Amino acid sequence: MIQENLELKVKFLRAFGDKTRVQILECIKYEEKTVSQIVESIEGNQSNISQHLACLRGCGIIEGRQEGKYVYYGLRNQQIKELLDTFDHVLSQIENNVACCENHISS
Amino acid sequence: MIQENLELKVKFLRAFGDKTRVQILECIKYEEKTVSQIVESIEGNQSNISQHLACLRGCGIIEGRQEGKYVYYGLRNQQIKELLDTFDHVLSQIENNVACCENHISS
DNA sequence: TTATCACATTAGCAATCACTAATATGAGTG
DNA sequence: CACTCATATTAGTGATTGCTAATGTGATAA
Numbered sequence: 001m002i003q004e005n006l007e008l009k010v011k012f013l014r015a016f017g018d019k020t021r022v023q024i025l026e027c028i029k030y031e032e033k034t035v036s037q038i039v040e041s042i043e044g045n046q047s048n049i050s051q052h053l054a055c056l057r058g059c060g061i062i063e064g065r066q067e068g069k070y071v072y073y074g075l076r077n078q079q080i081k082e083l084l085d086t087f088d089h090v091l092s093q094i095e096n097n098v099a100c101c102e103n104h105i106s107s
Numbered sequence: 108m109i110q111e112n113l114e115l116k117v118k119f120l121r122a123f124g125d126k127t128r129v130q131i132l133e134c135i136k137y138e139e140k141t142v143s144q145i146v147e148s149i150e151g152n153q154s155n156i157s158q159h160l161a162c163l164r165g166c167g168i169i170e171g172r173q174e175g176k177y178v179y180y181g182l183r184n185q186q187i188k189e190l191l192d193t194f195d196h197v198l199s200q201i202e203n204n205v206a207c208c209e210n211h212i213s214s
Numbered sequence: 215t216t217a218t219c220a221c222a223t224t225a226g227c228a229a230t231c232a233c234t235a236a237t238a239t240g241a242g243t244g
Numbered sequence: 245c246a247c248t249c250a251t252a253t254t255a256g257t258g259a260t261t262g263c264t265a266a267t268g269t270g271a272t273a274a
Contacts, residue, residue, distance in 0.1 A: 006126060006129060006130070007126070008198070009129060009194065009195075009198055010124060010125065010126045010129055012194075012198055012201075013120075013123040013124040013129065013194065014121075014123075014124030014125070015124075016120040016121075016123070016124065017117060017120040017121030017122075017123065017124040018117065018121070018261090018262080019113060019114070019117045020262085020263095022113065022116060022117055022120065023113070034220080034221090035220070035221055035222090036219095036220065036221085045263075045264070045265095046220085046221075046222095047221095047222080047223085047224095047263085047264070047265075047266090048262075048263060048264075049221095050221060050222055050223080051222085051223085051262080051263090052262090053221095053222095054222075054223090060201035061201075066271090068220095068271070068272075069219065069220050069221085069270080069271050069272060070220065070221090071220075071221065071222095076201065077200075079196075079197050079200065080197065082193075083193060083194075083197055086189075086190060086193055087116065087119075087120065087190075088116075089186075090186050090187065090190055091115070091116055091119055093184075093186065094119075094166075094167035094168075094183070125231090125232080127232080127233095141250080141251090142250070142251055142252090143249095143250065143251085152233075152234070152235095153250085153251075153252095154233085154234070154235075154236090154251095154252080154253085154254095155232075155233060155234075156251095157251060157252055157253080158232080158233090158252085158253085159232090160251095160252095161252080161253090173241090173251095175241070175242070175250095176240080176241045176242055176249065176250055176251085177241095177250065177251090178250075178251065178252095
């Protein structure tokens with residue numbers, strides 16, 4: 001894999017590795033929501049959520065759509081939805097092992 | 108999703124969001140390799156690679172198998188292999204969008 | 215047009231993470 | 245046993261990331 005692709009890949013994958021972003025994705029997995037709805041749903045801070053939304057959108061994972069004074073965010077396409085489902089599926093099989101990861105790098 | 112599961116999920120997903128770990132996974136995607144082979148292949152530092160291997164193993168993504176004085180690492184199962192393939196597949200479709208992610212959070 | 219609402223952006227700080235260097239462990243070999 | 249080789253672990257440091265608070269922007273409503 002060439003260098004540039006590697007960095008794009010890492011950037012993309014890193015977007016999934018954050019608690020707030022995972023919560024956002026679960027929140028809009030089945031239907032698009034406004035920023036305020038997301039903020040309320042995951043009990044977050046508006047500025048913080050906006051930053052994470054920008055990250056997810058920049059990584060091609062979600063899409064925003066302005067409607068009047070609201071912005072609706074949803075998953076970018078069906079493949080992302082399937083990827084999220086795959087995460088859950090794979091995870092359900094290795095959950096016990098993940099639990100014992102104690103290394104200080106990314107633990 | 109309950110809190111504990113969320114944290115396990117994030118831990119698992121974060122393991123994929125690092126350049127060195129992605130390189131390791133690509134390196135052992137098709138066949139298991141010893142630590143030294145991995146170190147040589149991705150031109151890394153032994154200590155550093157060992158730490159990342161511990162992370163990946165702790166997260167249930169790879170497995171280690173001692174054979175004499177060598178330790179062979181490989182993907183934990185076929186599902187992980189498929190997950191890696193899915194990453195590449197999804198990524199190939201949104202590559203242009205990922206490229207323009209400029210947010211300082213995880214950019 | 216001014217005020218308000220929804221959202222985005224910026225700056226600065228605190229926490230986390232990955233790297234290097236040094237050292238430890240544990241298996242094979244002479 | 246002493247030595248070497250392969251790998252793991254630890255400590256310390258620099259870099260990256262995510263958070264909060266403050267401010268900016270752009271659309272609607274009065």
